[in-house]
Amino acid sequence: PVPAGAAARVILPPAHEGTGPFIRPAMTPRDRILSAKARADQVRIEPPYILGEFARSRFEEIAFESWDDLKPAYDELLARAEAVGSLAELEALIADLNDVIFITQDASTAAEVVFYQNTQDDDAKTAHLNMEAIDKDALKARKAIEKLVLASVYFAELPNDAYGTYKTKLAAELRYYREANVEREKRMDELSAEFSAAFGAIRVTIPGHDEMDIAQAGKLLKSTDRKTREDTWRAIQEVHKGHRAKIDAIYDEMLKLAEGIATEAGFDNYRDYIFASKLYNYSPTDLEAFHVAVEQHVVPLCRAIDEAKRKNLGLEKLEPWDKSAPPKGKEPIQAYDKADIDGFMDKVATLLGGFEHPIFADVFQDMVDLELYDVGHRDGKRPGGFAAQFWVSGSGFFFSNDNGMGVALWKVVHELSHAIHRYLARHIPLYSGRVAPGEVNDTVAFALQAMSMEHWESFYPDEAIRNQAKLEHLEWMVKIIRWSAVVDAYEHWNYSHPGHSVEERDEAYMRIALRFGLTDIDIDQTPDWRSDIKAQATLSGIKHQAHTYSKGYHLRYATTYGFSMFQALRLYSAYQAAKSPEARREVLENFLRGQKQGGLVTPNEVFATMGAPFNMAGAGIAADMAAIAEEMEALRG
Secondary structure, three states: OOOHHHHHHOOOOOOOOOOOOOOOOOOOHHHHHHHHHHHHHOOOOOOOOOOOHHHHOOOOOOOOOOHHHOHHHHHHHHHHHHOOOOHHHHHHHHHHHHHHHHHHHHHHHHHHHHHHHOOOOHHHHHHHHHHHHHHHHHHHHHHHHHHHHHHOOOHHHOOHHHHHHHHHHHHHHHHOOOOHHHHHHHHHHHHHHHHHHHHHOOEEOOOOOOOEEHHHHHHHOOOOOHHHHHHHHHHHHHHHHHHHHHHHHHHHHHHHHHHHHHHHOOOOOHHHHHHHHOOOOOOHHHHHHHHHHHHHHOHHHHHHHHHHHHHHHOOOOOOHHHOOOOOOOOOOOEOOOOOOHHHHHHHHHHHHHOOOOOHHHHHHHHHHHOOOEEOOOOOOOOOEEEEEEEOOOOEEEEEEEOOOEHHHHHHHHHHHHHHHHHHHOOOOOOHHHHOOOHHHHHHHHHHHHHHHHHHHHHOOOOHHHHHHHHHHHHHHHHHHHHHHHHHHHHHHHHHHOOOOOHHHHHHHHHHHHHHOOOOOOOHHHOOOHHHOHHHHHHHHHHHOOHHHHOHHHOOOHHHHHHHHHHHHHHHHHHHHHOOOHHHHHHHHHHHHHHHHOOOOOOHHHHHHHHOOOOOOOHHHHHHHHHHHHHHHHHHHO
16 A cells, blocks of 8 residues: 555655745745736646745644644634734735645545555544544634634735635635534544445455455456356345445434534525535536436437447346446456556556647656555455545545456546646645636546547557447446436435435435436336345445545535536547647647636636536537447447
8 A cells, every 4th residue: 555644744845945946936925826827828737836934834744643733823823813914914824824724634635545545444544533533623723713814804905816716715615614513524524434434344255256345346247257247246236235224324324414514504405505605606406407408318328328238248138237248259348457556557657648748647657656646456445536635745646446447447547637637736825726626627537538548559459449448438428427417316305305214215216216217117116116126226326326425525526527527528529539749739738728727717717728618508418429429339330
């Protein structure tokens, strides 16, 4: 495992004096923000933002045992906030508070990464939860300071060209912040860790195979042998059944906490609270229209994908265990040998070097040199993938737990692209300006993931195998759009129906799954559906969706995935259509310029810069799906 905790402790750089690329300019806080905005059009990795004297003089490393290690710095900032006597003092306070927020976030991120590397390590779990508790104390202190910032007579004088985004976000955050909710959110973090530990501990025994975790069992669902696929599928459903009560209990408690948060802030339900407090660019009504568009234009293509597979495999009926099977007469796509991580990383470097701009390969090599990654399978690792950000150094960290199949390549490129995005915005001084909205973050990841298909020769030298891999990837992308609408509709129902039971929630999900073609079981016409293994498998699909157990993703993750996938496919189409190296470089430079804006502008402005104006209208979605359907048909030959 990569020593992420150790990495976090060395990212507080020494003071850079004299000359050199990392010297901190003698600028006011305002000038540093404006300088960052002015450089947004320059497609390059900037030197990282350097902490100010206040933070540097109070912290030697980014590792904390208790709130007492951080409290003195926050107390000093609170005292300054109570005595602000000029606009310059307010700006200096904002800059110094921002630096301490960066340090606090990095310590929390480091502990979280170490825990996710081995969810069965009790010491790592304890350290993670301890840092989460410290983080909550820091949040209370931060909000006390920010309330004074907002109330200052000088707040309105902060110029909008430098502080416009900061002022808007701060006002929105404080409008609905309630200190009583901090403890509820702390408990949500604990429950999220419980889910990760419970899911990471699941083991399944497949006839003829040793005991394995779910990630490894997924490899057998791609077997060319139908009996092996069915045995694997049934074994997974059986083991899921044994964990269902625990996972339901975790989610029930999270929902009750969410209801409490909403009530405390004066809302009837958590959905309304989220949309009021998070400054989303869309409303629940917009999302309901999006669900309809997916139902009309994406679900038919998903059904066509399944029908093409049924015909290819020569089956009378495509069963759940057949949906991941390779085409008839072909072997499953294998991205790498799980015993050869170094060889896999070398191929990723070759892939990224094929892009017409060097930033992708350069940042990747920097992360490899610093060991800021954890790739491959290991017992106890958190399922799935994620990217983390170390705010002080401006570095990223990418993580993937996979079985070496084709999806492993997509996952690594996806998480790596998040990390590259972090690098591109690392010069932006303010936390609020560096954080891009979810739909921008995921557009970046899915777009690079899709564009990488043009450079898969290092993984799949044989054109026929490469086309098979591309087809599998495009089919997955289409189905992820449907899945995003399903999860979003499910969460909207859950959070707008406070007090519901597990049984009511399951019934609601089954109706959603039927609407979007994930099942053909109509529970209103099937009285004994609860004992049907296929119905239970449908429920397991949502009950084991990790992001629904993370409070940071509630009512955001699914929506942004769907929106982002459409934006990503449009960028992929533009890159694919650009035939000359010069034309492709231009597409990539626009893509990178959008990323470099961070959270300094609105998502729509970012998308316009990238060359993919935001459009979720039904007609636009229909055209996108028609183009992808045509490409998939060509790949099938």
